[in-house]
Every structure is written in C-alpha cells, then in structure tokens.
Amino acid sequence: MTLREAAKTMATFLIPSDETKHRKMGRRHPRPNRRARPQEPGARSNPSLTKRPAEHPASVASGSDFRGAAAADALVRIRGLSFAHGERRVFEGLDLEIPRGGVTAILGPSGSGKTTLLKLISGQLRPDAGGVEVDGAPVHALGRRELYRLRTRMGMLFQGCALLQDLSVFDNVAYPLREHTDLPESLLRKLVLLKLEAVGLRGARDLMPGELSGGMARRVGLARAIALDPMAILYDEPFTGQDPISLGVLATLIRHLNDASRLTSVLVSHDVEETTGIADYVYVIANGRVMARGTPGQVKASPSPWVHQFMRGLPDGPAHFHYPAPRLEQDLLG
Amino acid sequence: MLASLARLGGGCLQGLERLGRGQALLARMIGGMPSLALRPRLLVRQIYNVGVLSMAVVIVSGLFVGMVLGLQGHSVLSRFGAEESLGVLVAAALVRELGPVLAALLVAGRAGSALTAEIGLMKATEQLSGLEMMAVDPVERILAPRLLGGLVAMPLLAALFSSLGVLGGWFVGVGLLGVDDGAFWGQMSSRIDLDEDVLNGVVKSLVFGLVVTWIALFQGYHAVPTSEGVSRATTRSVVHAALAVLGLDFVLTAIMLGD
Numbered sequence A: 001m002t003l004r005e006a007a008k009t010m011a012t013f014l015i016p017s018d019e020t021k022h023r024k025m026g027r028r029h030p031r032p033n034r035r036a037r038p039q040e041p042g043a044r045s046n047p048s049l050t051k052r053p054a055e056h057p058a059s060v061a062s063g064s065d066f067r068g069a070a071a072a073d074a075l076v077r078i079r080g081l082s083f084a085h086g087e088r089r090v091f092e093g094l095d096l097e098i099p100r101g102g103v104t105a106i107l108g109p110s111g112s113g114k115t116t117l118l119k120l121i122s123g124q125l126r127p128d129a130g131g132v133e134v135d136g137a138p139v140h141a142l143g144r145r146e147l148y149r150l151r152t153r154m155g156m157l158f159q160g161c162a163l164l165q166d167l168s169v170f171d172n173v174a175y176p177l178r179e180h181t182d183l184p185e186s187l188l189r190k191l192v193l194l195k196l197e198a199v200g201l202r203g204a205r206d207l208m209p210g211e212l213s214g215g216m217a218r219r220v221g222l223a224r225a226i227a228l229d230p231m232a233i234l235y236d237e238p239f240t241g242q243d244p245i246s247l248g249v250l251a252t253l254i255r256h257l258n259d260a261s262r263l264t265s266v267l268v269s270h271d272v273e274e275t276t277g278i279a280d281y282v283y284v285i286a287n288g289r290v291m292a293r294g295t296p297g298q299v300k301a302s303p304s305p306w307v308h309q310f311m312r313g314l315p316d317g318p319a320h321f322h323y324p325a326p327r328l329e330q331d332l333l334g
Numbered sequence B: 001m002l003a004s005l006a007r008l009g010g011g012c013l014q015g016l017e018r019l020g021r022g023q024a025l026l027a028r029m030i031g032g033m034p035s036l037a038l039r040p041r042l043l044v045r046q047i048y049n050v051g052v053l054s055m056a057v058v059i060v061s062g063l064f065v066g067m068v069l070g071l072q073g074h075s076v077l078s079r080f081g082a083e084e085s086l087g088v089l090v091a092a093a094l095v096r097e098l099g100p101v102l103a104a105l106l107v108a109g110r111a112g113s114a115l116t117a118e119i120g121l122m123k124a125t126e127q128l129s130g131l132e133m134m135a136v137d138p139v140e141r142i143l144a145p146r147l148l149g150g151l152v153a154m155p156l157l158a159a160l161f162s163s164l165g166v167l168g169g170w171f172v173g174v175g176l177l178g179v180d181d182g183a184f185w186g187q188m189s190s191r192i193d194l195d196e197d198v199l200n201g202v203v204k205s206l207v208f209g210l211v212v213t214w215i216a217l218f219q220g221y222h223a224v225p226t227s228e229g230v231s232r233a234t235t236r237s238v239v240h241a242a243l244a245v246l247g248l249d250f251v252l253t254a255i256m257l258g259d
Helices: A003-014 A018-024 A063-072 A114-121 A144-151 A169-180 A185-198 A214-225 A244-260 A272-278 A296-300 A305-312 A328-333 B002-038 B040-050 B052-080 B083-124 B127-133 B138-176 B181-191 B194-221 B227-258
Strands: A074-085 A088-099 A103-107 A129-134 A154-157 A232-236 A264-269 A281-286 A289-294
Touching: A074 A114, A074 A264, A088 A114, A088 A264, A088 A281, A088 A289, A103 A114, A103 A244, A103 A272, A114 A129, A114 A232, A114 A264, A154 A214, A154 B127, A169 A185, A169 A214, A185 A214, A214 A244, A232 A244, A244 A264, A244 A272, A264 A272, A272 A296, A272 A305, A281 A296, A281 A305, A289 A296, A289 A305, A296 A305, B002 B040, B002 B138, B002 B194, B040 B052, B040 B083, B040 B138, B052 B083, B052 B138, B083 B127, B083 B138, B083 B181, B083 B194, B083 B227, B127 B138, B138 B181, B138 B194, B194 B227
Parallel strands: A103 A264, A103 A281, A154 A232, A232 A264
Antiparallel strands: A074 A088, A074 A129, A281 A289
C-alpha cells in the first residue's frame, strides 16, 4: 500500500458522508434503491463516496433482471462446482454468481455447505470438479503465491473471529498492514485507529482478545478484515450466538462498511430475518444446489414449499421434523 | 483373513501418507527459515518458549540423574578400588547418552506437548485459517520459528543437563562419599574426548531437537480441530517423540561407534 492510498483510506473514514450521518442517526438497514436518491442541493460532496454501490448496474438490478445483472458483472462466478467431504457429497454441479458492489446473502440450513462454499471461494478448499472465479482469477487453479496475492484483496470474518490470541486488539488489526505494507509506525497507528473507529472499538485497542465479548471480537475481526481495504469481504455466520444489540450493531456495520468502502459482501448465515434485512441478493442453498435466488422479497415469495418453510422457520414441511426412522410402534413394541 | 489384511494394508498406507505429509511440512518449514532473518524476534521468542521455560525441569532432572549416577557408580567402582574414575563414568554417561536423550525426553514432555496443543488450538480456533486469509503463510510465520527455536534450544538444554549432572555426581562422590576431588576432575578432563564424546552428544541433541519439534508441530498442524482431537494429538506427540528419540539414539550410537 502506498502512502497516497493510505491517506485516501484515512480521508474516507475521516470525512463522514451524508449517508454515514444518516446511519449515525439510527436508520438501520436501508435498501439499495433508497440509497440511490439524488443528493440534496448544497449537501457536502465527498467524491470518494458519491458513487455508491446502489448506482452500480448490478446493485440497481430489479428482481426480474437479477440473474442477468449478476451474470453480467459478477465478482464471483461458480460453474459446475462439485465438492465432497470424504463420502459426503456437499455440492453437485452448483452454479452461482455474486454481483459486485452489493451484499449477497447465502442462506441455508445447518450442514448445507455454506461455510464450505466460502472456503471454496477463498481457495481454502479445492473443488473436485468445476471452477470458482474471483475477479476473473480461477481460484481453484491458482498457485500459493497468486492465491495469497488475491487474498490481500479479500477479507474474511470467521465465525470464531480467528483473532490471534497473543496479540492485543491494536496488534491484531495492525497485523495485515505490518505483513503487507512498509508503512511507518506513526501512519500505521493512525490507520489502525481509524479502522477501529469504524467499528466503534477505538477505545478497546489495548484489550486482549480474551477480554472481549463475542460481539466485540467480531467487530475487531471486521476491522482486521478491512485493514487492507479489500474489494470483498466474506462473512461466515456473523450473527450466530449474538445478543440482540450486538446482532443489530453487526448488521448495521456490515451494511455501512459495504456502502462506505464500496465493497462486495458475501454473507453466509441461517439467520433469515437479520440477513434478508441487509442483503441486496439472496441465494438459498440446500442439498448441494441452489433452491432459490433473487432479491429478499422474491425469495420470500418463492412458490417452493421447502423455501417457504425455511424462510418462515416452520417446524414441519418438506423438511421433516423427524429424522428418518422406523414406525414408533415398531420401535417400542418390537 | 482378507479383512485383516485389508486393515493392515490400509494402516500401512495411512502411515506412509502421514510420513509423506510430515516430510512435506518439514520441507516447507525449512524453506520458511530464511525469512526469519528479517524477523529475529520471532525466533528469540521461541527459543525462550522452548529453551528458557524448559530450564527448570532440565536443571532439577540433571542434578538428580547425576547424583544417582554418582551413587551407583561409586557402588560399582569401589568393588574394584577404582573410585577415582567416578568422574569419568558420570561425565561419559551424561555427555554421550543421558544428557541428549533425557533432555530430549523432557523437552518432548514439556515443550513438545505445549507446541502441539498451541498449534492444535490455533487450528481449532481458526487462527491458522485467519492467517491464510490474510495472505500470511502460517507454516512460515508460526511453525518455522518454533522448529528453529527447538533446534537451537535442544543442544543448550542437553549441555545444561550434562553440566548439572556432573555437578550432582561430584556432590555425591566427592562431597558425600569421600572421592578425591583432584582425581574426580583430573581423570574426567583427561579421558573425555572433545570429538568422540562431546561433539557426538551435540550431534545427537541437534537431531533430537529437530525430531521432537518436528513431531510436535506436525501433530498440532494436522490435529482434528476439536478439543478431543487436540488432546489426542498432544498425547501422540509425546509418545511418538519419545519413541523416535530412543530409536534414533540407538541408530546414532551404532553409527558413531562404528567409526
């Protein structure tokens, strides 16, 4: 990272946009079409933030042309993906595109392979067949060096946060900057403090990971994920195990960071309400394939009984409450 | 019968596969060592973790082993009126065999198990994956410094063990059993050879340092990322390292005496 890029990053966070101010006033989870409103006369213009993701062709896609827009300008393209964990087949011929500039949610029940999909996108796993392209690069075919180069442009928030336990909050966020830049310590300090400010934890910089609550740890993980100003962030179950306040804070942060930094966010979750509240696009996956895709409204209105059951959290339906078993009388009476 | 053969074959293949993975990991760790020249603090920290933190157990063990050697040696040598050779017996036993072997076993138990648990937990808590996602090679940044730290620390710990053992033998032989002080040190310095005894011991401790740390890191890196998996890996690390040290000691001794 050059000094100019670093300064640009600092400016992005130091000069709040109108949008940032609105969010500080408590408006949560705005939809993309609401964000695309024209600027009011006399409003302060911040060139770095005026082109919002909502103005992106893929972002403004209506429900009907979602598939077309996603395919036209996709950051991630998955074609014919097959993958198995040992004997268990997780994906079989999966096709999926993640458009640039928005928040794409991948929903599905536990064990449906959502985290595996993130690992395949980030190159932590290699597919058995098919391919994964990220920003035009075939992740499945990249060597270690090329893969690492690509990963400097991708952040990932792990379910367990993956903070280095022997480093303070400050040093955790500074870690990727120290590894991949030659910034002087004084500038690095400012950058780290700005990243921590963005997630509301500047005051917690001297704490150790063991002293953080679950929600705080995820926010530190998020600050670390954006440390190198990536083009995309992958979120692995960010809402799992969070109290309602932390959950709301995280959801707002994900949306806000996506918009302020013009990122592409891929969010894997089984928390339907909170995820569809901030997502522009939704994929529902189960049994190794895509069950539904589209805007949150389209997916909620899906005619598929299975998708209907999943999106509404119904206890019984096509996905049975009971694990397959012989008849109860047969089991009890022999 | 066929099922037993299949199980045996499967086990052998699994063992070979693990050996291959272990060698590949060792090659990657050695390949990552040059980068430590730019980050000497990482190495110093691991020498502290493996070496300095193992000193207490090595000092105490070395002292007691030397004292026992003094007692047993005096008991045997006094039958032939050769008590003055006690210094040679204690020093030779420690420098050639007991120092490197017992120090390695102690390090396997204290530092090796700690390394396996640390790396295993880092895997279970996704810290290693987190490094990968930050485009940082965990083998280069986390494992290589620990391997080099173990390699540097082991000969120093073995030397410490042997030195304290000799002092323990001296305390029992000269201080308690009345062996002549001059004869104890004089015979020792004239009979213990730098090349044949001391350097061979150093070579052994270097090999043991490499093997113990390598096994510990391999077990941690390939541990099943659950609490039970890490626990099993830690046990395997100590058992495999102890067996490897004892087996290699025989091989190395045979080679060294063969000259």
